[in-house]
């Protein structure tokens with residue numbers, strides 16, 4: 001497969017979260033996909049170690065999803081989502097509400113994860129306001145968190161590179177410490193150390209006053225920073241502190257949602273029910289951009305009940321909220337999850353996945369491995385230059401070498417993230433981990 005003539009120049013496209021100038025000298029193009037594999041512009045096959053970008057839980061180019069989207073584009077390509085709705089939006093919302101934890105039965109659609117986070121922040125503020133608590137304007141986030149790239153999400157997020165170029169962000173955001181702990185190194189699943197880190201929330205309450213805080217946002221497993229699995233008891237303790245002080249607990253499940261942890265949501269895997277869940281990615285198997293926010297009934301009821309019938313209750317929404325093609329992709333995806341019992345399959349596969357990944361610990365360069373469900377992070381010792389560590393260089397070299405070796409992984413600084421499709425088979429896991437082993441060993 002050749003690059004088509006109109007893409008012979010790579011100059012016009014500004015790639016996101018990418019070393020643009022370097023990329024354009026040695027581009028990594030993914031031109032076609034099917035199941036567990038990509039093919040690049042040279043026609044070489046690569047195994048997908050990260051399910052797209054945690055999106056393609058069912059593997060790539062599922063014919064049922066493609067057909068549903070294609071059909072939908074010939075039936076209703078667009079309908080305004082404000083004061084009108086397309087029928088599929090109701091069907092998909094009901095399907096999502098069916099698998100969220102009990103009580104989270106109302107679903108607001110967005111265009112992706114970042115928009116879901118902003119939406120959840122606004123809903124939190126709106127809910128406190130209608131209850132006469134509009135002074136609750138502070139948010140709590142966490143170091144090393146990723147909540148997308150819009151200003152709210154960057155402000156509650158905790159990844160320095162995503163923050164340092166963009167000024168002060170939202171005022172009134174406090175951060176808890178992250179949950180990486182030396183004591184839990186190389187332990188699969190939830191580490192025994194660290195539940196007390198949840199007390200950071202109590203300290204923030206003590207500092208600012210409980211009635212100042214609107215919501216606490218956490219990813220059940222912090223994904224983009226390199227897969228930080230919550231210590232045993234940590235999420236439970238956050239829930240208790242939120243309950244004690246009227247703070248909404250929001251789980252950002254943009255990565256964890258739809259089976260990645262072996263249940264529909266991390267909330268169910270970890271046995272903690274938040275007040276709001278943000279989601280995106282595998283909602284549509286990544287086939288069409290879409291995100292969603294599921295909220296507890298009492299939040300929906302209070303916000304919608306606060307204005308007389310006929311009045312708009314939440315002045316918020318996106319042109320592409322509940323886009324018909326996205327809804328069609330979402331419905332087709334959710335049907336497959338049910339029919340093929342995908343989440344149960346993921347739970348059954350997880351121990352075999354983690355066994356293989358944790359076997360990489362014998363490599364000299366590997367300094368820690370974490371994992372839960374079908375999600376794992378492998379830390380590599382940073383490369384040295386003139387006797388000093390050069391953070392990120394080894395990770396980037398591994399990303400490039402993996403691509404040349406026929407493997408697509410996600411790398412954040414010097415951490416490799418693996419998140420295969422939930423439908424992966426043992427032979428796929430072998431291929432991913434074997435290729436990664438060779439690449440790391442040579443790095």
Ligand SMILES: Cc1ncc(COP(=O)(O)O)c(C=O)c1O
Nearest residue numbers: 112113114146147148252254255
């Ligand atoms: C936890 C979390 N929240 C939000 C986002 C942002 O999603 P998007 O890139 O669709 O805006 C991501 C993306 O990876 C994520 O992992």
